[in-house]
Amino acid sequence: MNVGTGPRRAQQPPLPEPTAWHEVSLTVNGEPVAAQVESRLLLSDLLRQRLGLTGTHVGCEHGVCGACTVLMDGVPVRSCLTLAVQAAGADVRTVEGLAGDGEPLGPVQRAFHEQHGMQCGFCTPGFVMTCTALTGRAERPDEETVADELSGHLCRCTGYQNIRAAVRQALDESFGPQEAE
């Protein structure tokens, strides 16, 4: 098998589109991507429909539920409130980029599994991406920061308790156990 080495070419949009087109290049999960996008295409739809990265979910398309959260240049953002064309040049990470095929789950993913911080799994990738950014900080974020970040996501299944436990576990693993207050 000959594996291509050039930028990955997103599937051509299969439709006539009455608006301008743009050639955008960005990095998705470490891989260079070149895609032709219409102005109005949302980043969430670029990822899901053109690049096949359906782990990023869409729950409200007005920025409240957080299911579509991805990392853009290292920080969590709503991919439903970002135009694909705005992501030109950006480094985007999705849940698919956290652990490669054949690799074990990453620490954040493992924490959600071990703490039963998920049920239907639909909101989970968003939570996992926000938590990944938290564990990637230079120092352990304080409780207030963690609470603030988590409030940017809706979960309808768990009641949040186990999600908070999962985030604590992931932070403990990254920064060492939290000192008692």
Added chain:
Amino acid sequence: MKPGPFDYIAPAALPEALRLLSDTERDGKVLAGGQSLIPMLNMRLARPELLVDITRIPELDRLGVDADGALRIGASVRQSTVAADPAVRAGWPLLAAAVERIGHPQIRNRGTVCGSLVHHDPAAELPAVALALDARFTVARAGGSRTVPAGDFFRGTFTTDVEPEEIVTEAVVPPLRAGTGWAFRELAQRRGDFAAVGLAVLLRADGAAVGSARLVYCGVGGTPVRVPEAEQALVGREFGAASRSDAARAVGAVLDPPGDVHASARWRREAAEVLLARALTEAWERTT
């Protein structure tokens, strides 16, 4: 819930952006962080023909303190950048505190301070804070620019002094006098929601008395609402329960808030009084 069609251009320089916006053939709109605009696009409540993305214009991405000690926030500076900036946190803590109450971190990582101000949702935190801090805005158009003080900037719900062909290139926030106490409080049912009622307070002490006071609400009208009557009830008097309750009474008498799905007018008026009492105490403790 998908946007209708539009064109998109991301000019590299301000004059080009202004030229695009002055094109009367096309209904253009400025796009910065998009955290207010894109939900409206997705719901097709906004239908611009052209989006002019100003985030690729290097000069608009500046955040810093100028020679006069004023904070200058460029049009494309993200809210999270402002809230985390050490100089902002030290010199403009009211601003930092208010920015941290905008939406959620995931929103603030994209949203801009200037964008929120120009969008002017009457429930938003920043317009009230801009008014409290006597901020001013540099508004550019093809061939020139002007400066608009916050007091003249906010015209009505989702309406400011900015014309469609203009761009707010920066917000300028004068330095706070040393020793000024401040507080930002808001009531919202869920964390991260727009304030049902919010309040920015600046207080200066003159011994045991209040030397100066600035009280500005959000969520109680079409624009941020300053309440001079309540300020007057405080200034020159010893700070305490009596002046606080006089100020609260003035607020109750003056405010005429709207009722909506989140809260009735009556609750807003009551809550505004409660917030005032609580925020004044907090701000007073911060005076030195």
Added chain:
Amino acid sequence: MNTSQTGTRQTGTRQTGTRQTGTRQTGAPRTGASDTGAASGGRAADGPWIGRALPRVEDERLLRGHGRYVDDIRLPGTLEAAFLRSPHAHARITRIETDAARAMPGVRAVWTAADIAGLAPVVNEAELRVPEPLRRELDPLVRSLPHPLLADGRVRFSGQPVAMVVAESRYLAEDALEAIEVDYTPLPVVVDPDEALLPGAPLIEESWGDNLALEAATSVGDPDAAFAGAAVVIEEEFRAHRHVASPIETRAVQAAPGAYDGRLTVWSNTQTPHRLRDHLAQTLGTAAEAVHVVAVDVGGGFGQKGIIYVEEVLVPYAARQLGVPVLWREDRNENLTAASHAREQVHRIALAADADGTLRGLRDDFVVNFGAGTFTGLVVPYNSVVHLLGPYRVPNVDIRVRAALTHTAPTSPYRGAGRPEAVFAMERALDRLARELGMEPVALRARNLITPGELPYRTGLLDRSGNPQEYDSGDFPQLLRRAEEMADLPAVRERQAALAAAGSDHRIGVGFAVYLEATGLGPFESARASVLSDGRVRIALGTPSQGQGHRTSMAQIAADAIGVPFSAVEVVGGDTDTVPYGVGTIASRALVTAGNATHLAGRRLRERILAAASARLGVPATELTLDGDAVEHHPTGVRAGLAQLVAEGHELSETAHFHPPGFTFAGGAGVVVVDVDTATGEVTLDTCAMAHDAGRIVNPVIAHGQIAGGVAQGIAGALYEEMRYGPDGQPVTTTYMDYLVPTSAEVPDLELAEITTPSTLNALGVKGLGEGGAIAPQAAIANAVEDALAPFGVVVRRGPLTPDRVRGLLREATGTTAPATV
């Protein structure tokens, strides 16, 4: 083999053997290594798989982003549908013009009612059926209003589909919606269920002559005498407000006509795939087996996805007409306005009691708002009827329920399905009675709880199936005691008094709510257990999972039944090709019905495996043991691998059906301590605790997650969420900015205590627990807020208890306008 068995019903023996396994659960359930080591697939040397806190097998795929929810399955060439929805609550359509839309770029087709005149409207027949004994005994009125696939001449609620566009993308489909012209003549509107039942109210269905969709009445004993002779009578009106399930994954359906087999494959996030299959086959005029419905990876359902919607029929129809795959994924605005709503009921309830608090009688006359349709007939109204009495001894009862059509979105079951509403009315009424009697509310409850010695207990009502309602098992007094302990009632009363004495803005209050839940709805569920070519076992179920973790819990049941390792079992639910029929995952039934079907199928498969090995090895089956992936003859050490047996042509599969003999009763007691800021009206939960009993627990981690999730939804309804309409029938809370699903910041940790009284109605001893958590919180929180504000004379009659509403209650009760401002 396809056999059927009915569970044994132990009505002769009283079940009093409560095992107090209750572990006090604080913080997140732990899944220590000792529990989970076996998940790697070892033998169950240290006891059964049931009862272990195994982490879920479904997680890994989902955590890698490899879930396949309906919107993720986009076959090449898939077109997308979008719906034009009525902007009016009630109007006549005088003209629809679609030519311009049809000419838009990328648009493949546009349908209006005129284009689909031959297609039958949707009737959720299974849900509208009245069980024969109920019909005989109560003769309820149950009317059916068929839902037209697209509005035909008249729209009945804002959000009703008027036209369907199929285009090359959702973007283009929405562009085309804007080009459709519709002329409406607005008509009078009614949104309130009481008003809808008044003479002269605007009619939803003119041919009916009124808006009465359902009426049923039942009584026990001599209620008139009981009320006449009672020492105390209280009468109140309580309103359960409208809110919605709001799964984070909205509804979605994709349909693909099969190019090679001619079948229609439908991926839908339905909770009832077999019902959808049959409905589609009937509407589209094809054989049931020509339709293949797959409901895997569903992002939450909570009842909203448990009924058949018009969109679920129209999208497969479009795919068949166009010969290509068609996908529709509902957006949030559609979900909030056009997917089913729930909960809205108005109760006029009265209790009669002796001076010592002993309940003599209950009267309740309540109205359910059905919205503009009849999705589910008796399900919610009668569920409320049979859950009103709860765990209490009430000798004399008189209940009437009516359901009204209104110009609002149709309503259907939502987690709890009539139980939270009934419990809200009953538990609020009990607190009012306690206040009247000057009793501690918990003492009033304790006095009237049915004791374990009285079980099985007949209430005198008929259950949903029309059989005499009988509580099979439980220990209700213990549930209440555990809740009381967790609240530390004496300490709360002390703090409460101190705050009142200090005249603080902040007041605290405590509220209880005790409930029972009839679980394990019949008529049956199916499970097929098969050894695969690699020697692993597959369990195929009629019940899909929307996050309940069936792949784990059902595998635990199967592993025990068959005698193979947990890791050798895989579970498939929600694929109509894998079992011929199933009912679905609704009504807290999957664990009871599918779990016991799995158990039965597993036991039979075990026998079949041993018989096959016996024949193959030439030794008696009684000398064989199942050891991992092989059968071993211990005396000689000869083995026959399961894979080998299959490869040699042994049929190693069994299908079993479990027909529950009746409802098995789960129960719980919730308690909350609230802090009310009387100046702002803000309510904070200081303590949120629940003692629950769901029989034998298969997987504690999953079970506790279900309870916690249910409680969170109950809190949401109590304090935050309300689906509101204006008097013109316009929905007000149509986005997540206005419809306030709580975040992590609003939902506190749940303190959980568990007692276990195994069900006497099934071999596993399990009870359903999917809905239980959601039943008590609204009543408990309302009781607590009223308790906190009792010195002001506040009475809570409806939720959600927003700051605005709490301040309104205080103003109303005290007659003062000014808040405390110091």
